[in-house]
Amino acid sequence: MKANPGGNLDPDMVYGRDALIALIWERLEQQSIVINAERRIGKTQILRKMLAEPKAGWRPVFRDLERVHSAQEFAELVYDDVQQFLGTGTRAKNFLQRLLEDNETNYVNLKSRTWKQLLVSAVEDLMKSKLPSRLVLFWDEVPYMLESILKKDGPEVAAEILDTVRSLRVEQNAFRVIFTGSIGLHHVLGKLSAAGIPTSAKNDMYHLTVTPLAPPDAERLAADLLSGEGIKCSSREDAAATISEVVDYFPFYIHHVVAGLRIEQLSASDSNIKDFVARHLVDASDPWQLSHYRNRLSTYYPNDNDAKMVAIILDVLAVTNAPADSLSADEILARATSRGATVPDRDDLLWLLRLMDADHYLSRDTDGSYRFRFPLIRRWWKLDRGL
Numbered sequence: 492m493k494a495n496p497g498g499n500l501d502p503d504m505v506y507g508r509d510a511l512i513a514l515i516w517e518r519l520e521q522q523s524i525v526i527n528a529e530r531r532i533g534k535t536q537i538l539r540k541m542l543a544e545p546k547a548g549w550r551p552v553f554r555d556l557e558r559v560h561s562a563q564e565f566a567e568l569v570y571d572d573v574q575q576f577l578g579t580g581t582r583a584k585n586f587l588q589r590l591l592e593d594n595e596t597n598y599v600n601l602k603s604r605t606w607k608q609l610l611v612s613a614v615e616d617l618m619k620s621k622l623p624s625r626l627v628l629f630w631d632e633v634p635y636m637l638e639s640i641l642k643k644d645g646p647e648v649a650a651e652i653l654d655t656v657r658s659l660r661v662e663q664n665a666f667r668v669i670f671t672g673s674i675g676l677h678h679v680l681g682k683l684s685a686a687g688i689p690t691s692a693k694n695d696m697y698h699l700t701v702t703p704l705a706p707p708d709a710e711r712l713a714a715d716l717l718s719g720e721g722i723k724c725s726s727r728e729d730a731a732a733t734i735s736e737v738v739d740y741f742p743f744y745i746h747h748v749v750a751g752l753r754i755e756q757l758s759a760s761d762s763n764i765k766d767f768v769a770r771h772l773v774d775a776s777d778p779w780q781l782s783h784y785r786n787r788l789s790t791y792y793p794n795d796n797d798a799k800m801v802a803i804i805l806d807v808l809a810v811t812n813a814p815a816d817s818l819s820a821d822e823i824l825a826r827a828t829s830r831g832a833t834v835p836d837r838d839d840l841l842w843l844l845r846l847m848d849a850d851h852y853l854s855r856d857t858d859g860s861y862r863f864r865f866p867l868i869r870r871w872w873k874l875d876r877g878l
């Protein structure tokens with residue numbers, strides 16, 4: 492198997508996700524799902540594998556919503572997907588019928604009402620169908636689409652989309668959808684709430700977090716890539732274990748390391764692997780796009796000097812030599828203050844820490860203390876900030 496960092500994979504090249512995929516299909520019997528996870532962890536490959544190998548009785552339809560910039564466009568896509576599932580005959584009939592029936596008497600609101608009607612009628616048509624397989628809509632990059640609609644058409648329209656889809660889920664018991672994306676949905680909900688439009692848009696959905704691969708799966712992936720790329724090593728198992736561990740079991744970076752060893756024509760010795768990763772963490776051209784973890788701070792934490800505060804909190808957690816590398820909120824507060832952070836009060840700090848956890852910068856130990864979630868990112872942060 493050849494390395495393919497960032498590309499779409501054939502389903503049998505998606506390693507270590509079978510149990511999770513089985514769980515997703517099982518959950519879908521009961522409810523819709525929102526998948527939340529750090530960028531580049533492999534969310535899209537999970538959906539694509541499910542699309543290529545659907546469970547008997549299901550028909551998934553995958554949509555990348557990244558390039559959708561209006562509610563109208565979104566509703567049309569959903570409508571088309573549903574009508575295609577139902578068969579093109581019903582498509583034209585339903586569409587024309589609906590628009591005539593529902594809009595004839597209301598020309599004034601025609602434009603603003605159309606997208607919602609289209610969406611609702613698509614799902615109603617779907618639910619009435621007696622087809623043997625069940626449609627499930629996989630919507631990738633939902634928060635991205637909502638952010639762009641929010642910017643272009645305002646928070647009301649973004650909220651209306653979320654609320655309409657939620658009503659459909661509540662009213663149509665059998666309707667199923669999976670939301671995912673590279674930014675957390677909580678960012679969009681936070682903006683809506685700040686604009687005075689709180690929404691319970693995902694309360695009825697099952698929340699699922701995707702983690703990096705389990706070590707045995709990561710090692711199997713690394714070993715197969717090493718052999719597929721014909722890379723020399725004295726023990727493939729040892730090399731695979733080193734690669735997996737040094738990149739925190741992220742399949743994306745495992746692909747990168749093997750591809751890089753191949754390009755540089757290096758053997759997979761322990762020192763070559765560690766040196767390769769160390770060089771990439773400080774490479775000015777940032778081939779793994781780690782600067783994303785720094786650049787997104789101002790977008791994720793736009794208020795006052797929150798982004799600066801978050802950076803200082805990350806500094807504190809990057810340099811701590813506390814046992815287990817985790818610190819309590821009070822320890823973080825004291826150390827951040829001594830590094831020049833100005834936190835209005837302790838509640839503000841707690842609020843920021845919670846957000847940083849939701850954004851996968853941090854995770855919590857069972858005693859409530861906080862730590863960097865991924866050692867690789869911690870290592871990069873330390874180097875990037877010159878700590």
Ligand SMILES: Nc1ncnc2c1ncn2[C@@H]1O[C@H](COP(=O)(O)OP(=O)(O)OP(=O)(O)O)[C@@H](O)[C@H]1O
Pocket residue numbers: 495496497498499500504505506507508529530531532533534535536537672673674712742743744746
């Ligand atoms: N299960 C896996 N087995 C092997 N390689 C994988 C797996 N998951 C992800 N990858 C590798 O990681 C890359 C990124 O995966 P993917 O695009 O699914 O991530 P993502 O979480 O959707 O990222 P983003 O947040 O940027 O949308 C893939 O192109 C592939 O190289």
Ligand SMILES: [Mg+2]
Pocket residue numbers: 534535631672673
């Ligand atoms: Mg993706």
